[in-house]
Amino acid sequence: MASVNKLCLYDTASRQVSEFRPLKPGQASIYLCGATVQASPHVGHIRSGINFDILRRWLIASGYRVTFIRNVTDIDDKIIHNAGHEDIPWWELAMKYERSFNDAYRALNVMAPTYEPRATGHMTQMIELIKRLVEKGSAYAPGNGDVYLEVRKLKSYLTLSSQKLDDLLLTKDGEEKFKRDPRDFALWKGAKEGEPSWPTPWGNGRPGWHIECSAMALAYLGQEFDIHGGGLDLIFPHHENEIAQSEAAGYKFARLWMHNAWVTTSGEKMGKSLGNSLQVDEVLKRVRGIELRWYLSSAHYRSMLEFSFEALDEAAVAFRRIENFLYRAREALATTPEIVISDELSDALDDDLAVPQVLAQISEWLKLGNNGLSSLDKAQVAEYSSYIRAALSILGTDPFDPAYSSPSSADLSGAVDGLISLLLEQRSAARARKDFAAADQIRDQISAMGISIEDRADGVRWSING
RNA sequence: GGUGGAGUGGCCGAGAGGCGAGGCUCGGGACUGCAAAUCCCGCUACACGGGUUCAAAUCCCGUCUCCACCUCCA
CATH class of the missing domain: 3.40.50.620 (HUPs)
Incomplete structure (x- = not known):
């Protein structure tokens, strides 16, 4: 610290x-x-x-x-x-x-x-x-x-x-x-x-x-x-x-x-007179606020950020990986990861807010944290999820920040969890008797509802597709 | 005309004299009934021409290209 x-x-x-x-x-x-x-x-x-x-x-x-x-x-x-x-x-x-x-x-x-x-x-x-x-x-x-x-x-x-x-x-x-x-x-x-x-x-x-x-x-x-x-x-x-x-x-x-520095498009500064400005509310129809923020934070503040929807989408996908890890970490730890500011984070931000350096560090932590999840090493999961959460909180993209919570979905998730679990039990039974055709059919049906399934070391996990 | 910034691998994007930031894509592999997720390995780049140095993407000189500001600008 x-x-x-x-x-x-x-x-x-x-x-x-x-x-x-x-x-x-x-x-x-x-x-x-x-x-x-x-x-x-x-x-x-x-x-x-x-x-x-x-x-x-x-x-x-x-x-x-x-x-x-x-x-x-x-x-x-x-x-x-x-x-x-x-x-x-x-x-x-x-x-x-x-x-x-x-x-x-x-x-x-x-x-x-x-x-x-x-x-x-x-x-x-x-x-x-x-x-x-x-x-x-x-x-x-x-x-x-x-x-x-x-x-x-x-x-x-x-x-x-x-x-x-x-x-x-x-x-x-x-x-x-x-x-x-x-x-x-x-x-x-x-x-x-x-x-x-x-x-x-x-x-x-x-x-x-x-x-x-x-x-x-x-x-x-x-x-x-x-x-x-x-x-x-x-x-x-x-x-x-x-x-x-x-x-x-x-x-x-x-x-x-x-x-x-500016956000640019085709190398040019964004501006109304150029007709190349992208309004925030328009962009928010494509990605969530937390993802747009992640994207806009990703370049150093003194560097031009060349806006493209491809780069925006890529940033959103990258962010979801990190976010998913934090959610899995919370499940594995049965508690929300703490915010722990590591030396790496301090050093990077103290150096004229070197956010790109922070992002590189997050990638390292993400690997180590995911390794911890695979090997069911709780201490390792706790350590790296805490570092990551601290970095995200400074960047303003902590998924556990109440600012990003949507209360209505929380009410529903209990009911959905029950329903999906029921289907997953059937799939597990089918897999147990090696009836993979039936198992895959259930997975396809769940998938058609916009829910993806992961068979993990510690059980089956489901999540709603972003 | 003045002032400031930029050019990095297929793409995005850091670094600012010496161990190849990182991500995405792509190729290979591990795990898996198959997927998904995840992990491991691989892909040796710095606009161009000179120079300095044991060593240059990084410093110096020159050139090219792009962008911005010069009373609306985040």
């Missing part, structure tokens, strides 16, 4: 893996950029949730008290645009997709955050932060209702993405005549006719895209916190701008930046 290693994580800012040193010993504060609730989640969105859920579970298992903030951005350009398109109010659209994200998180066993602040609930904090930036001379309100951050004045702008201000390609946004520099970005946007707005000293308006994260991180995690996470595509501009705002306001902000 005790590992000599310490948790090491890759930091986007330093581009290095180094030891995680929390601000307060034994505590970890994490801010994850969550959903902008403008459409249903696709598997890429949920991969991000899963990757950081694994981080969180590992920190908790390592003894940390984790404060995990994952925001919901429920007001932005796209939400207003899409609401017009669907012909419903912007707040109805935002709530609709927030629920859809929550359904996906729940189906994939992503732990609920410690707190989940919504942008619309933090206008006061955002306006206060912008006021502070204006007072410090870092931001300016040119009188069109917008407030911009003056990026040239910042000494460390673009250090996260290691770019130079003058190398950025410029895109026209129609606000050039108000901006002191075309690269300045909007902290606050003046309201156009018919748009939602909130009153401010600079007129009615709504937040720019980035300010909510700075304001909410400050509100719940304070001026400095341990880890800020999100997808790779948030490095620029979103996270750069969060840093810019927060540091200009005098706050230290995040100590460590972690970014997950």
